[in-house]
Amino acid sequence: MRADAQRNADKLRTAATALCRERGLQVSLKEIARHAGVSHGTLYNLFGTREALIDEVIGDIAAKRLGDAARRAQACDDAWEGFAGYVTEVCELQATDPALGDVLTRRCPQAVRLMAVCDNTAAAAASIIDRARSAGTLRPDFTTEDLIFFLASNAALARAAESTGAPGWRRSVAFLLDGLRTAAAHPLPTAPLKPAQLHHMLVGEPAAS
Amino acid sequence: MRADAQRNADKLRTAATALCRERGLQVSLKEIARHAGVSHGTLYNLFGTREALIDEVIGDIAAKRLGDAARRAQACDDAWEGFAGYVTEVCELQATDPALGDVLTRRCPQAVRLMAVCDNTAAAAASIIDRARSAGTLRPDFTTEDLIFFLASNAALARAAESTGAPGWRRSVAFLLDGLRTAAAHPLPTAPLKPAQLHHMLVGEPAAS
DNA sequence: CCTTATCTTGACCCCGTGGTCAAGATGCCT
DNA sequence: AGGCATCTTGACCACGGGGTCAAGATAAGG
Structure with missing residues (x-):
């Protein structure tokens, strides 16, 4: 070259x-x-292609920041604190770095490294969720897909919220967490999403444009 | 003519x-x-203009459907049931009718009638929330702005979810509701959004394109 | 039926996107 | 310094959006 x-x-x-x-x-x-x-x-x-550029440029950053968040959560003594901190931290990443929000919502499905980051994040989330469920503090019917759904739905708003200096998403996360403690649980209306359904949902319709 | x-x-x-x-x-x-x-x-x-067309065409439908939902909630004997049903119903409207989702997220700020519908909806939501708070079942720190924030964040996903036949948003709503009961409440991390902040958030950045 | 005011049409403008490629410039190696 | 391989450029393609307007079509009334 x-x-x-x-x-x-x-x-x-x-x-x-x-x-x-x-x-x-x-x-x-x-x-x-x-x-x-x-x-x-x-x-x-x-x-x-756009994917090649983006993949190269965002891959490492995304892997590092999301990986760090997961490691911090897993290193946390208390399973619930780890879980709650993880959710908050990932939302914060989405709010401050739109690129990460787009990675998690699979906005660039051709970018293989980014998709790998996405998969790793899901795996990490699964283990964090598992631990908190096993500890009995996180309700047992909460799944990884539920978390990702929440993250995806918050992605757009978190970004907009940050730019106004009014972190509305922090309250959103707090409400969610309060609903996720075992003690707060009430029966859910529908079965959990299958991973394939979630995937299809995210790549199928790139969040309103 | x-x-x-x-x-x-x-x-x-x-x-x-x-x-x-x-x-x-x-x-x-x-x-x-x-x-x-x-x-x-x-x-x-x-x-x-686009606004004139849209306003004329969607105005009545939006007013009727959102108004009906609000009336049903207010007619409900139990304040909590009314509130929970209202949230669910509005989400369902968003999932089945993308236009309504866009109305609630103020995607078309020039359309005066739609904005009026939006304001009316907020007012109705406020009264439904008030009633449930007064009844002691809805946590007292939950505001109208929190509800609208939630609806906005769910708008895009609910639509996508519906098209896959996997109503993930129903579980999302259920988690939220479980976090909104007075018994589940833990202190919130930030002050409530001011109406102006919410407004600026919604019209300022039209949800990620 | 014929006139006229009203209405429709589609070509045209601007802007933006993604993407290609011949021609020319530039770095590099001898 | 010179010549070749590599690289850059910007004009160009096709597509789509919003928006305008002269010319032609057509409904309505005399």
Whole structure:
């Protein structure tokens, strides 16, 4: 790879990172190129598809931040505290970094690394949930799919809320948590979602546009 | 108004109603015209702006359906049942009629009648919430803004969920309700949203595109 | 039936998106 | 320095959105 190509690739990566993290994963490629001070043709030359760029640029950040949150939760002595802290922390990530919200809602299904991050997050969430359920503090009928559903539904609003300086999502999370303690549980109206149903829901309809 | 103009207006209204209710309020005007078998120029002639069309077409439906739900809640003997039923019913409306979801999230701020429906709904919700709080079954720190925040966050997902035949939102609502009983309440992390903050949040960032 | 006011049409404008590619520029190696 | 391979550019394609308007169609009334 020639030096100038390398330089341009870096400029594009930088621009893409910044734009994705402040506006989400569906920023226009031409805008990224413009922002990087480079022709959009160059972007196509160097990365080919949006997925390749995004995947490269957001993959590590997403894996790190979501992984850290999961590890913190698992390291927590109290299972419930770990679970509650995890939910709060992930919501906070969504609120402050739109790109992460889009990762969790599978907005970019072609990006293999991001999808892997998504799967890992689901697995981590499952273990955090399991632990809290086993401890008897989290209601037993709460599933990983329920958590992801909640995260997905909060993604858009959390972002908007943060920009107004009014973190309404914090109250939302608190209400949810209060409803998730074993003591608060009442029978649920429907069966849990199957993973495939959740998946289809998220990739099928990319959250209103 | 000439007879053919009247006929075209009706065709456009019919098409607009159908498309809005199955795809939300931001359907393209050209698509509505196409669907009505009429030139898009005619649409502009007869209605001028998207807001005028939408307002006329969705206003009554929205007012009726949301009003009915509120009345049913208020007619309910038990305050908590009324409240819980109301939340469920509104979510169901959002899931089955994307247009209503968009109305409640103020996706079309120029449409005065729709905004009035929105305000009326908020007022009705406030009274339903008040009643349940006074009865002691709904936790006292839950506000109208919290409800609207929840409805907004569920809007996109409820729609997607319905189309997969997996009503995940029903479980979401159930978890929320379990967290809203007075007995389940734990202290909240932040102060309630002010109405203006909520408003700014909804109109400022139209939910992730 | 013929006139006229009303209405419809579709070509046209602007803007944006994703994507391609020949021509020209530039880095690099000899 | 020169020549080749690599890379960049920006014009171009097709598509879609919102919106406008002159010219032609048509309903309504005399």
